[in-house]
Amino acid sequence: MANILVVDDEHGIRDLLWEILNDEGHTVELAENAQQARVARTREKPDLVLLDIWMPDTDGVTLLKEWSSTGQLTMPVIMMSGHATIDTAVEATKIGAMAFLEKPVTLQKLLKAVEQGLARGLPVRAPVPTQPAVAVPPSFYVQDTTPTVFATAPVAPGPVAVQSFELDKPLREARDEFEKAYFEFHLAQEHGSMTRVAEKTGLERTHLYRKLKQLGVDLTRGKRSGS
Template identity: 45%
Template sequence: MKTILIIDDEDSIRFSLDGILQDEGFRPVFASNGEEGLEKIKEENPDLVLLDIWMPGIDGLETLRRAKEQWPDLLVVMMSGHGTIETAVKALKMGAYDFIEKPLALEKVLLCVQNALKMGQLLEENRTLKARIAKDYEMIGESAPIADLKQQISIAAPTNGWVLITGENGTGKELVARAIHNLSNRRDKPFVEVNCAAIPEDLIESELFGHEKGSFTGATTQRKGKFDLANEGTLFLDEIGDMSLKTQAKVLRILQERKFERVGGTRTIEVDVRVIAATNKNLEEEIQNGHFREDLFYRLNVLPFHVPPLRERREDIASLVRHFLAHFSRQESREEKTMAPDAMKVLQNYSWPGNVRELKNLIERLVIMTPGNEIRLKDLPANLTSKQNSSFSSGLTGSPLDAGNFREAKEEFEREYILRKLQENEWNISRTAEEIDLERSNLHRKIKAHGIELKK
């Protein structure tokens, strides 16, 4: 039963509304002046307040101001028999939901009440959804690298400085971008994401800047671009290292001038956007190779952030596993699963070439496919538990220290070293050979000699 507080000094109004609201299934409570009304709000936490403007003591507008200071989300409908358009506009600017005139019409009062309560329900659902989304994008971990990253975010977020986030695939660069936005002064404005690597070259300008009707084949209507949609908010340019030089030049112009034209248009549009860019590439190397503009790099790299790979913060793996177990158990409407200690140890000693994304995908699969409530060692995929994927530093079977002689220890170390480097480079042989300073053909021979299976 929804509680509705009526604040009015007229006995007849309170009496009439009491009967009407009770007949409709509401619980009405009353106050005869503003001071009493504020106390009732504190005691009753009403779903809606019907507030008269002209009352002895503090009037309705002052009561509204004080109420909104303490309870910003409170729904208030103003009532007055002497109202003017100016008064109504002032009340709405102060946060009132609606304004109804006296004498009160039964149908209008009930319609206003129902609409206000529906709005309250939508606001509550929106708050719940935002809280759930925020939890899904929460940065998990208390290791030193993550603690330093969180501290840097808290310092940089309230500013308007542009940000460049670097890190391997799957480390959580988007989480950092969202954390910066959520802690910024733009948190109530849009967060618009663009994956520069996923948009075809011939469409990225239209995607970023929008287009006018008839500007190209298929442009049947005018369309706003991402810069337009992110106005006053944050634009996240993910994988900016994959953007063409032509598009980089246009993005640089927007960052410098804060204005642009849509594709096929002549009208200049001004925007206020904070840009956060992210890449898994070494942009300084890309600049040397002629693939990235040096001036754009320095324009974006005002506030640089680096997201460490999971192998450099292994102490966070257990927290991440528990977080993902709870998340996916809830998502699949199942009893929350747990990870057996020996299985957890294997997860903590794996090198995670796909970083947090790989761990997240694995936990989702285990939650769905494991029949019991405890995920055991035998439930883990073979590539995590096999001898050749065990880290020699963990003390598991397969350590070079367990070898019978120096030659066997050397071979075991070489196999483990090559395997780890392959995993870190996502099984790319050319990249791995370059990193470890070994001829590609020689690396191929060693992979075959050690019986290492290449992952696709």
């Protein structure tokens, strides 16, 4: 995944964007002002920057101009603001910003802008003449006749649990289906214990609970099956 720099003077906005982007699998660096952003830009070399326009020391448009004039605008930059005018947004895009997000930023618009920004920032690769091999984990097998992946996981004691996933759908939908089945499996294994599931999956308890609610997982299912 990508390395993303979030520059915003509001602590709550930084934390929210960190949670969302980290949940998407990205590495997220935070900066609360232009000076911290300069340091992070040099140290981390981000793949994409989310840059607030109104900041107390140096505003985002000025920082964008600085990066552009010094040859440091080598990554896609998405501007953010809750008070910027259309003229400001147009100015930022003329300087080199690829998009503008109005606060409060919605989840759908944020993820779409990030996806487009990262796609623009990816290097162009030569086409591979042969069909790429797909690395399949031991718990998966792919049938040749249908575009379906079957995940099998033994439950001891008891029969083998089988879950199928259709591949002919958007990545996010397919991933959500897999993650839901994954967490439901572990909840059943741990008899609904959020603490043990958090330890087993490597997530913090609060993050895990938020994830389960987002996926629509029935939190009582594991307790019922284990009772």
